Amino acid sequence: MKSTKSILGLLIIIALYYLLPLAFRNLWQPDETRYAEISREMLESGDWIVPHFLGLRYFEKPAIGYWINNLSQLLFGHTNFSVRFGSAFSISVTTLIVYWLALRFWQEQYLALTAAMIFSSFLLVYSIGTYSVLDPMLTLWLATTMCSCWQAIHAPHGWGKKIGYLIVGVTCGLGFMTKGFLALVLPILSVLPWVIVRKSWKEVLCYGPLTLLSAVMISSPWIFAIAQREPDFWHYFIWIEHIQRFAEENAQHKAPFWYYLPVFLAGALPWMALIPVALHSAWQERHTKDEALYLLGWIIMPLIFFSLSKGKLPTYILPCFTPLSLLMARYATRWGERALKINATVNVLFGVICIAFLSGAAYTLGLVDTSFFSLTEGKKELLAVMSFIVWSIVGLITLKSPITRWRWAALCPLGIALLIGEMIPQKISDTKQPHSFINMVRPQLEKSRFILTNSVGIAAGLAWELQRSDILLLEEQGELAYGLRYPDARGHFIRQASFANWLHERCKTNEGSVSLILLLDDGKFPRNNFPPADAIFQRGRMVFLTYHQSKSWLSC
Incomplete structure (x- = not known):
């Protein structure tokens, strides 16, 4: 009876937290509008190999995260629900993995359901699990990898163990195809304390080649395909996205070493006060309970790794909350x-x-x-x-x-x-949610031959709402700076100082009206920096300007 109520409660939480709210919130820029638009462009072009963003090459991430979003848009259409469904689905499946692993560890259904309920209700898990980024998918693959690894380690020698290590490689490969080398580094770091203490080096080294083989096999078709299509992809992806982001002084999102401590504590709400109970109890049993040490490594090693990184975002530590939920469920009542x-x-x-x-x-x-x-x-x-x-x-x-x-x-x-x-x-x-502003000026935007903006996030929102990828960037290149270096990207970016001349050229060739949306730093619109517009509309920090061919000062 108690387990039945818990199953019902878990299903209600998933429905109310992860499914019902998805369609009733506008997309946030820059992340959600970016991932929405990349998948929309993939579906429109039919090219599932090379990611493009606003018609430009976009080499920041591999392909599987986009593919999951592509399938979601194919199923649910051009909607906010479809944009977020990939994240919600990934967290929902991870919740089932938490349930399965708890059942595997302790053979208690009620305890397993409690662990799943704790995981799905963490503030950080809920927040990111209903937000369109790739971290929920990485969390899913890491959880699957850690489960497969535990199964492989404890399988009897023979084909069962070999198949187990092959599955570990498949999940690592899928994780790599979602967010790169993190999917390979994090599992290794997470199991390292357990391997050292249990002296399992021989087995890991013996079966490791099988894991590497299956990881390469699952990911190599896309690896070779994009290398053939875009030879520069791997240089950018390895050097810029991994090495610079982790170690360089100019890394994005720089933060101090202790950054993740408050994020971890706040993200664990409404279970935050149970962290000391869970970690202390697991530490006490690290030598007597295999799963205690295994879960501790899964929490602590990624936290240390990401704390050492120069670039930090709250989403990075999402995988740590999977093992934390298991320890909390196990030890929550230890101190009564x-x-x-x-x-x-x-x-x-x-x-x-x-x-x-x-x-x-x-x-x-x-x-x-x-x-x-x-x-x-x-x-x-x-x-x-x-x-x-x-x-x-x-x-x-x-x-x-x-x-x-x-x-x-x-x-x-x-x-x-x-x-x-x-x-x-x-x-x-x-x-942060350009949808409402865009819809207010939508009639003018739909009549415009050219649309420009000084924000990549706003540009993605415009492209998604208007279903057109030819949005031009004014002055700010942001994350598209690398894609704009290619010769065929010429014309996608305009310096503000050259805008008046560019506008005059459009008038001379009678190419149609021009619309401009600006995101202001301080809310003050510098009118003198722009040619007089036919219409200006401002709300908060956003300004809309439109230029028509009939403007007298632009007489050609």
């Missing part, structure tokens, strides 16, 4: 009611603090410089406060009965999951 009460108290306090900040109380008291919402956004503010009231109420329920209801904490993020799309402040929406 005390640990569970602390966790419930943390959830109540977190909800109350968020309510204070979102309701403007923190601004009134001078704790922050500005309010999150403007005076006209009362509805959004109310929904935001309500979402964290839900968090606090669930925390209070678990605090009242910590022993019997501690698993209810999985419902803490429910308000956020259901309401987040309707409570984004306008000042954030204007710059």
Whole structure:
């Protein structure tokens, strides 16, 4: 009976967190608009080998992540749901893997369901699992690799063990095809402590060639295909995307070594207070329980690796939450009611603090410089406060009965999951969700022969919404700088200082109207830097300008 309720609860969480909200939020730039547009262009061109973004070569990632998104768009069409479904699907399958591995470790269905529920309700897992990036897919392949590795290690010698190591190679190859060499490095680092302590070097070295062989076989067709089509791909992918991002001083998203400590703690909500219980208990049993050391390595080694990297993003440590959920489920009650009460108290306090900040109380008291919402956004503010009231109420329920209801904490993020799309402040929406602004000026955009913008993220949003990849970049090249170096990319980028001359040439050849969308740094539009437009519309930090052939000052 208890397991039946847990299965139902898990299914409800997946439906409410990972399926229902996908279609009711605008896409965020730059990530979601980028991945949406790359897959749209792949489907439009029929070229599934070489990724293109705004019609330019885009060598930042291999192909399988795009293929998953391609299939999603084929199934669900040109929708926000389809853009995010690949991530949600990957996390949902990873949740099943968590369930299976817990069952394999401890042979307790209720414990396995608890682990799956904890994993699917982590704040970081939910946030990234409903967001279109490649990290949920990498997390899926790493979880599959670690499960396959455990099976292979414990399989009897013979064909069973050989097949196990071949499967490890297949999952590593699929991970490599999703996000590159990380999919090979992370499993090796994760199993390294276990291999050292258990002195399993001989077996790993013996069967390692089988793993390498299957990894090469699964990935080599695409590797050779893109090398033949675009010989420069592997230079960029290895040097720029891996070496520079990890070690160079000019790496993107630079952050200090300790960056992931607060990200890890906050990402573990609503189970954050159980981290000490889980890690300490596993450390105590590292010599007596094989799975304890195995899971610890899976958490700690990737954390150390990414902390050493120069470039850091919160999404990178998503794979660490898979083993963390297993340890939490196993050891949550090890310290009894005390640990569970602390966790419930943390959830109540977190909800109350968020309510204070979102309701403007923190601004009134001078704790922050500005309010999150403007005076006209009362509805959004109310929904935001309500979402964290839900968090606090669930925390209070678990605090009242910590022993019997501690698993209810999985419902803490429910308000956020259901309401987040309707409570984004306008000042954030204007710059990070270009959909609404684009639709306001859509009639003019659809009549324009040329569309320019100074933001790659906005360009991706324009291309996705208008289903055209010929959006031009003004002044800012961003992540497309490498693709713009190719001779056939000439004309995709225009310097702001040359814009007036470029506009005059378009008028001379009578090529049609021009629209321009600018993302401003400070909200102040420098009118003197641009030719007088036929129409100007500004909202927040975004400005729309349109130029027609009839403009008198452009008489040709």
